[in-house]
Amino acid sequence: MRKVAIIGVGCTKFGELWDKSFRDIFIEAGIEAIEDSGIEGREIEAIYVGNMSAGRYINQEHIAALIADYSGLAEFGIPASRVEAADASGGLALRHAFMAVASGLHDIVIAAGVEKVTDVGDPAGMLSTTIDQEWESFVGANLASLYAIIARLHMETYGGKEEDLAMVSVKNHRNAMKNPKAQLKREISVEDVLNSPYVAEPLKLLDCSPICDGAAAVVVASDEVAKKVTDSPVYISCSTQASDYLALHSRKDILKFKSIVKASREAYKLAKIDPKDVKVAEVHDSFSIAEIIAYEDLGFARKGEGYRLIREGITELSGELPVNTSGGLKACGHAPGATGVRQAVEITLQLRGEAGKRQVDAEVGLSLNLGGAGATAVVSIFRI
């Protein structure tokens, strides 16, 4: 396997982009990434697109071909593939791009993620089609209620409080204030979270990430190319993927996301690092409890001790291990197919030292992108 680098990044604002179409936003992110990389569009050899539900959100399948067409890259006939694993689709696109370059198949490719959700009435309901339709949705469950079950049991088992969960959202909103691309740039307090209405007890409105529009793109290249075109390559040490049962009731332990444990342990081994070597992370906080579980299953804390990291400020911008410096899904916004690539953009900016007011000191970063209630996990490790 060859060394693989990110040589360019692009990202739209995340949010309710009423004035922009699906086509507008992927072009915006793609052009930004290509310009940032210093390569020409025609040097791109393949496109991997993460997208969850364009078929239902905008009534268009075959969107990788659409992107090749609209970007002009169809002129060169390059392969354009969509990959999907619910809201881990972006992470999957990054992983496929990484593998294409690492294996020597391609020298320069694009990994992009895009989702336009605000053209339909119930975008969050559509996100819930990523859980088991016959055994979960059919009986009235949705993503929020499944995470609520997990949260309730986790809190009871390990002594968590609603205040602890609230602190995750408070931190992520605070970080988003410093991210010009974030959707929810406003500070909130623990009281605000506690006073927000229950969505699925114990999860309240401000425990849940907003489903929004957005697109992100990274140019992924071999080390040889990277050394020619940039002074600030960010290397992808590895990108791993693992599965768990889709339906919660099939899992032996719903408090331990086996997909995260397996993908991260493989990633640490491939990157030859320990969890403690990670100095900045973007994790999948679709719900506040998901960030606590990510702390534990990524090995940043022992099982049941995730609350300590948020209570002690360890994952704040000023802490030992800043998590979701972008604002995370909670406050940067969650554009399902785009999120995994947006995470890679954030880690790249942090490692380059280009993260502005939210800059932290890190040479090794990690991203964790989950599909649905964790049936798919993609972990990527980055370093300079």
Next chain:
Amino acid sequence: MRKVAIIGVGCTKFGELWDKSFRDIFIEAGIEAIEDSGIEGREIEAIYVGNMSAGRYINQEHIAALIADYSGLAEFGIPASRVEAADASGGLALRHAFMAVASGLHDIVIAAGVEKVTDVGDPAGMLSTTIDQEWESFVGANLASLYAIIARLHMETYGGKEEDLAMVSVKNHRNAMKNPKAQLKREISVEDVLNSPYVAEPLKLLDCSPICDGAAAVVVASDEVAKKVTDSPVYISCSTQASDYLALHSRKDILKFKSIVKASREAYKLAKIDPKDVKVAEVHDSFSIAEIIAYEDLGFARKGEGYRLIREGITELSGELPVNTSGGLKACGHAPGATGVRQAVEITLQLRGEAGKRQVDAEVGLSLNLGGAGATAVVSIFRI
């Protein structure tokens, strides 16, 4: 790149499978493939699933995770990825599986394709969301009408007749009579085709493939594994993919499918063969004209001379280059996400000498799977 072999194949009947669910059919195809391969399920290291529109056909996204769950493979936590490029999704799954093994990333993987379309009212309408929604569908075009434009111009330019197109359907129905998995096992005549109602002039009902339910799976392994477990490996020499503009109006020449030309020329080069070395082929006859264009753009005939192959019986079972021995999309049936993998199953059976009454004499085979109106083409070359 390592040598890659197909060591097991499985396929459901194609058709209106009212008594079976999405879950039933992928399990049926997967178990058949695993049993055929002689490996254990737990030896599988990754799953690549081709599927076009489960989100809209059965209201379920994240179907690779569903398949990992229902097959029990989630127990081992292996990566499960869905890939999509309209009705080339199956071909794409095969290509990703091929690359995963060729690159040395994995030793044994599954490529599967699945589609369950009969649970909704307008399955063919949904297939038309694979063309450009804003510039084609919005003005009333659908897949059939786009292919009708292509057919009309091709016939006028090169002297084709509706009878020529009809002969493609007649051949494919005749082949399907000998395929126990085929949907339309009845002989039709040129007159039947000519007397069937126009769908989009000059294309009639019997020029169009039926959209149906179906699943197919192949076990793909390294040569090293193949040599241990089977006496009849079928090697995948290569699997290539190329794009064209999604919208027909952006193409310089709508009679030449640039995606097919590029993907097949790359494939011939990688496999070190000429078009004339191909002795059996499964091509994407979503409409009869598409098979004629495939003859030409794959290099089996010069541009404009595709009609000769069907007129002279060259692509019949008894001809020099039998095409769509399975019955093709026209008569075996077209389950969009499954078709590309089903093609690989057919070529494998032919090269193994296990194709029963439709057996031809061949050591080199080719499959061509298209997305929509040809914006994506996947070409794979097989040999024993």
